[in-house]
Amino acid sequence: MDGKLRLDMPASRFIPELAKYKDTIRIEHLIYNTSGITDYYQLPRASDRSWVTFDYFDNDECIRTSLRQDTLAFMPGTKWDYCNVNFMLLARIVEKVSGEPFSAFARRRLFLPLGMKQTMVNDDATEIIQDRAIPYNPRTKEYVDAYRKSGFDVKYGSGWIQHARNSPHYGGSGISTTVNDLIKWEENFFSKQFGGEQFYQLMHRTQRFRHDMDNQAFGLYRGTFKGSTYWAWDGADYGVSAQIMRFTDQQVAIIVLSNIGNGDSAKKAQQIADLLIAGKQL
Template sequence: MKNIILTIFCIFTLLSCGQNKSNTEFSISTKNQINSLFSKFNNLNSPGYAIGISKNGKTLYKNGYGAANLDYNIPIKTNSMFSIASVSKQFTAACIALLILENKISLETPASDFIPELEKYSDTIRIKHLIYNTSGITDYPRLKRKSGKSWVTFNYFDIDECISTSLAEEKLQFKPGEKWDYCNVNFMLLTKIIENISGQSFNKFAKTRLFEPLEMNNSLINDDITSVIKNRVTPYNLRTKEYLDGYNEYGIRLKKEGEYIQHPRNSPHYGGSGVMTTIDDLLKWSSNMMSKNFGGQEFYDLMHKTIKFNHDRDNQAFGLYIGDFNGKKIVAWDGGDWGISSQLLRFPDEGVTIVVLSNLGSGEAFRKANEIADILIDEEILE
């Protein structure tokens, strides 16, 4: 009997270890410190966050806090599908990187080879100018729509309208390469180039050439607002005077009652945004940056390539920026939109990745990621 009990205990212990495998290298103290950062949101009456932390490609900790949907009290999990806003740019850039490595294009290729509308500009816009946000194209939100409606994502618009609005400008803001200027249309144009070369929709190209090989099976380009997306997280903003005034400026008048504003995304714009994905998939993406199993060293080097133009900004790579956090090198990009906040932060020298996604517009995912990094440094996990 004693041997049977011992055997059962051993089996139970092994099963328990298997279930918690991703968390075995975190002490209870470390987990508690991280969980405390999200304690305010750890209930089904609030939007919240999903987080993931890995080291050397191994998941150390992942968790969800808050509600993915307040109508039905659906909890956020690590397989919840978030819109990641501008964190999407690195995936658009990755698709371009694949075409460059196949010698279909180069960074010096004139974008007008594939976008004839760019021929009207006297200065040549090259692929590199789009990738590195130095094209001189005026981004669409700074311009008026022909319809007179605002660019708030409550209103329908697609990338064709964004591109045509920007390219209706007869002159560039500056000569390509002279200034750095954040511009989503740059990345929208990159999707058109990908489609022109591949003969596929950007959605299909990203799926078959990027997401599927990386086994990111819950990632997609949200190019059709009518699509059914399993485990989709609903975006929210706080129903504060600041937000109500902000919506009102765009002609959207809302009630004052209630704590949150539900903000459905009715505009299928992508390239600069548009990726929907999960914590689990983003950890796979980040793990490959360590293993380099997909794409090899060439892909890794191109994704992290920086170029010096005729301006001071020289730390941008392929939808990524190279920076410093408390003396440690970081590779990151953050995203934000109505009801969305996201951050993917990597410490390449230490092999650590921190991913934070939120369905709250004021979620400041970048700040939460930094706070997690501080804890990991204190606990000597990030060293």
């Protein structure tokens, strides 16, 4: 924490393209998904190609597509709407302030201090990652029809569809890691050895805007499960899903990673939580 950024700073100070909007987008609006920016995949690509991750696209194209809109979807702070471009812009701000690529900054300032040697921001689609799990989707009619509708000549049949991720976008995604490294990440929220209480409080800081969503923190949301409070964020993309549920008071973290499109990691994490409750471990 170098004190170079404040949540109330206008994001246009670092991203000049945002200055065209009459309503000021602040850093806090990006973090808490209340910026009013329309997410890239809701808009057509200039190339008319799909946003399916078979097709190459990067942060620059995503940001350029979203900011091509001359007006925001809503006034910043008045509505909650998850937007990947919010986090892409935050990554760009980190790059502007630190003077280095986001992947290098994250490795130097976050991953290595935590001993997460197998974790990286995958910002290069050509990079070879040892033992990398390949995403798969079931080769059912539903999936094949969806691929074909997006312009991919996928064959009907049985088994699995291999879905390589050829689009190195990051900020709201793009982390390559392992279960063992994620355990180190989660353990730190119990020990607070890295970053101390200040980092812990910042990561769990919720803020109220002019809308009803008040349980989001820094890339996390607060929820309750069978009466116990947890912090989590689940995510999914073509052929993958992931979920971490951290029950801070009980010092229990549940990590589920799946490399199949119908893996439903969020549901499996809740099933594990049920088992832990039944065994009186949660």
